[in-house]
Amino acid sequence: MAEFSDRELLDLFRQEGSRHYAFNLLVRQYQGRLYAFVRRMVTDPDESKDVLQNVFLKAWNGLDRFREDAQLYSWLYRIAHNECITHLKRLRRGLFVSQDHVIERLTTTLDKSEHFTGDAIQAALQRAVMTLPDKQRAVFTMKYFQELKYEEISAITGTSVGALKSSYHIAVRKIEDQLTRDRTK
Template sequence: MDTATDDREILAQFRQESSKNWAFDQLMRKYQQRVYMLIRKMVIDHDDADDLTQEVFVKVWHNLDKFREDSQLFTWLYRIASNECLNFLDKKRRRYFLPIHDVRKELAGKLESNSGFTGDEIQLKLQKALLTLPDKQKLVFNMRYYDELSYEEIAGITGTSVGALKASYHHAVKKIEEYLTNT
């Protein structure tokens, strides 16, 4: 059974009161890890990523019956998760009156002290390079590089044109290359 069929079945079951909880459990099993990893790459900290993942699925629970199915379910979930990440990072900056470079410095410190980070030194350097990117550029890079999403899929998630995404990804790659060369 393909993903679209599975998603249609989950949605059909969710819309029936008798199987709503079962369907949501299936949705969680299918997408929770992917959503968590998208969020974790953006906010770095496990506890923050865990909290945001929970918030995403609370929103999904409250809004899934309104999902119009004009995109894939995972696209809709990624859109919610992406917006939650961007809002979280923006609130963090405003809450602590931190300039963007201080937030990046804090996240870099979390990367280095994170016992859950299993990457080698090169991977750590890449993660630090990603922290130098604007949040939306980092989001596009993560979706394209790590999640291997097509530009069309990313466009559906972010509501951005394919051309703009290609330019954003290109700029992100150039900034990462420059960071890696100069450190």
């Protein structure tokens, strides 16, 4: 599918007759990258789909107010980031459980999922990533797996670059420790 520029998509969206068409193009253009992020955060494929649908519904409602001084992708990513954090919080509140229980639930989902194709070492890495607090996990995912720049992550999360570097560094150390412990078991 041909990539459309932000300007092209927004111009099409602002014309009454092509509003839905433009939004359909926008969804198709960004759904793959956003799904990869949401799926790593939420793990379960069905929940990931629900979260991603909410992301695009919020984008639909807010696109009129979108300021073009930011990139559309960063803006969508920010909505996705916030939706994932909200979803995980709601999950914890709904289950009335601690962070450990949520990690256990996510890990179980991972182990049972037919949609997880990684080997044992990949599964160990995912389990280690899941032990991170939600926001730190989001930073690690964006930096390590999706290879975004700190400046981009800063625009998405609203956190300073310095704080992000620190958070990422701590996350890497935690994961390395977890992987080392898993190996020695």
